[in-house]
Amino acid sequence: MPPVEREVLEADVLFVGGGPASLAGALHLANLVRQHDENVAATGSGRALGEVQIVVIEKGSEIGMHSLSGAVLDPRALRELMPDFETQGFPHEGAVRADSVHFLTERGQFKFPITPPPLRNHGNYIISLHKVTRWLATKVEAAGVNVFAGFPGAEILYDGARVVGVRTGDRGLDKRGEAKSNFEPGIDIRARVTVLGEGPRGNLTKQLLPRLELDRDSLPQIYSTGVKELWKLAPGSLAGGRVIHTLGWPTPNDMWGGGFAYDMAGDLISLGYVTGLDYKHPETDPHMLFQKWKTHPFIARLLAGGEMIAYGAKTISEGGYYTMPRMYADGVLLVGESAGLLNAMRLKGVHLAMKSGMLAAETLLDALTKGDASAEVLRGYQERFERSWAHDELYRVRNFRQGYANGLVPGLMHTGVQMLTGGRGLFDRRRIDADYTHMRTRAQLGGTQPPPPIALDEKLTFKKLTDVYLSGTAHEEDQPCHLRIADFDICNNRCTAEYGNPCQHFCPASVYEMAEKTPGRRELVVNFTNCVHCKTCDIMDPYQIIQWVTPEGGGGPNYVNL
Ligand code: SF4
Numbered sequence: 001m002p003p004v005e006r007e008v009l010e011a012d013v014l015f016v017g018g019g020p021a022s023l024a025g026a027l028h029l030a031n032l033v034r035q036h037d038e039n040v041a042a043t044g045s046g047r048a049l050g051e052v053q054i055v056v057i058e059k060g061s062e063i064g065m066h067s068l069s070g071a072v073l074d075p076r077a078l079r080e081l082m083p084d085f086e087t088q089g090f091p092h093e094g095a096v097r098a099d100s101v102h103f104l105t106e107r108g109q110f111k112f113p114i115t116p117p118p119l120r121n122h123g124n125y126i127i128s129l130h131k132v133t134r135w136l137a138t139k140v141e142a143a144g145v146n147v148f149a150g151f152p153g154a155e156i157l158y159d160g161a162r163v164v165g166v167r168t169g170d171r172g173l174d175k176r177g178e179a180k181s182n183f184e185p186g187i188d189i190r191a192r193v194t195v196l197g198e199g200p201r202g203n204l205t206k207q208l209l210p211r212l213e214l215d216r217d218s219l220p221q222i223y224s225t226g227v228k229e230l231w232k233l234a235p236g237s238l239a240g241g242r243v244i245h246t247l248g249w250p251t252p253n254d255m256w257g258g259g260f261a262y263d264m265a266g267d268l269i270s271l272g273y274v275t276g277l278d279y280k281h282p283e284t285d286p287h288m289l290f291q292k293w294k295t296h297p298f299i300a301r302l303l304a305g306g307e308m309i310a311y312g313a314k315t316i317s318e319g320g321y322y323t324m325p326r327m328y329a330d331g332v333l334l335v336g337e338s339a340g341l342l343n344a345m346r347l348k349g350v351h352l353a354m355k356s357g358m359l360a361a362e363t364l365l366d367a368l369t370k371g372d373a374s375a376e377v378l379r380g381y382q383e384r385f386e387r388s389w390a391h392d393e394l395y396r397v398r399n400f401r402q403g404y405a406n407g408l409v410p411g412l413m414h415t416g417v418q419m420l421t422g423g424r425g426l427f428d429r430r431r432i433d434a435d436y437t438h439m440r441t442r443a444q445l446g447g448t449q450p451p452p453p454i455a456l457d458e459k460l461t462f463k464k465l466t467d468v469y470l471s472g473t474a475h476e477e478d479q480p481c482h483l484r485i486a487d488f489d490i491c492n493n494r495c496t497a498e499y500g501n502p503c504q505h506f507c508p509a510s511v512y513e514m515a516e517k518t519p520g521r522r523e524l525v526v527n528f529t530n531c532v533h534c535k536t537c538d539i540m541d542p543y544q545i546i547q548w549v550t551p552e553g554g555g556g557p558n559y560v561n562l
Helices: 020-043 076-081 129-142 203-212 286-294 297-303 350-370 375-386 389-396 408-420 464-469 488-498 536-540
Strands: 008-016 054-058 098-104 109-111 146-149 153-159 162-168 171-173 179-184 188-196 223-232 242-248 257-264 268-276 307-317 332-334 483-485 512-518 521-526 546-548
Touching: 008 020, 008 162, 008 350, 020 054, 020 076, 020 129, 020 350, 054 188, 076 350, 129 146, 153 188, 153 203, 188 203, 188 350, 203 332, 223 286, 223 536, 242 297, 257 286, 257 297, 268 286, 268 297, 286 297, 307 536, 332 350, 332 375, 350 375, 350 389, 375 389, 483 521, 488 521, 536 546
Parallel strands: 008 054, 008 188, 054 146, 098 242, 188 332
Antiparallel strands: 098 109, 153 162, 162 188, 171 179, 223 268, 223 307, 242 257, 257 268, 483 546, 512 521
């Protein structure tokens, strides 16, 4: 396509991604700017900032449509952001009233006599992240921030090593990348500071980290894939406020994984299963593990008489403190999971995401008042983080997830030692490798098989396509495929022979299919319109030849209540 003229939008601060980190950051910044100008007016000292252009862009069709989490919210950051959040209409599904942790065997279960302290949730709230981000967006807009949904950040704009903004994705390209009659080029949003809050494995963050060597001193990030359904139960079935976590079956003992079930308002129950991606067997299927888990009598009983009404999947950045990149550079800050902020021991990240957005906002105020967005000034964000409770919380669990690299039992033992040693454990800063490097070829596995799949009955257990339908996922079909495969020959020949095409298994949305296009020859077909944007393929492809890029704005899942 020939070069096109693009509209340029000037902003002071651009937040990329409409999740809790960006929204908390944008709201806090708008409040701080207002307070600063009021102080200047009252005291006559300093320089008023006047109208500061704060912009949030989000790739989903609306704020909240790509927001998915368990979730039980620790309200610490929210309370700091909005002390009266409860009277400001904070949408929650109930305060947590009862916690329990269960170890599952194939047919039985054992309830832990006491809930381990990191999983105690009294004082926390069960939430739908979809509802919370939508509510926060109303506050953000009321504070004067421009929120643009349906605008994916496709490319970072640089001036040398300095980030100067983001180019949003083009609309109206056909399958071959040619302009259709409705073609609209993406716009260049040029900002004094760009804040990346893209969630796990963001496409812009993935470009930025190696280019500016921000992760040079970090361990590689590692992930899990979480697969979730929402069920509607008979009226009055739920007591409310109950939080259940499980370990054990059906995750094999040499893997990391577990399940959760949370009561929600309106006779809904939110349940899901998390599978660590540092697994060996290429046939491991996070969606199938979730379906199996639901057949356990303890879980199936919770769902009796209910109906599945929604589905979603996403990856979770679990590596923790030592996998965090440097959080700043000239013209750019990283917040939330873009900076690796998640406490895998507590299974929580939303409170850390919000806190990071707020700490970023405090540094952004410095940058605006000084008229200087260099790394020298933006370093203040990293320093604020290091003095904050968010740092202390993550530092205490800095070796948690690495301890499970060899399976559940060594992991539990190492967790115990860490709790006695303030997080140090037996080996501080234990080495970890990127998830895909753990996958073994069929030859290396010597014919060992993973636990077999189960037959899916479409009542309790569902095929991926049934689930995808209930994720509300939709993409324009005549557009370039947003799963870029660098070399189909590797997929159709080498990967088939060596790994048996694991993309068919790890993708929770049946995007990848080996189909017999010509008699006797199976080839990879990419059904990109099913994609729920979880990023598992970008992380787990053993040859690292799948690149997830942004599809046309507004495409993807339409999560409601998730
Ligand atoms: Fe997730 Fe990739 Fe499948 Fe999309 S194609 S749902 S990003 S694994």
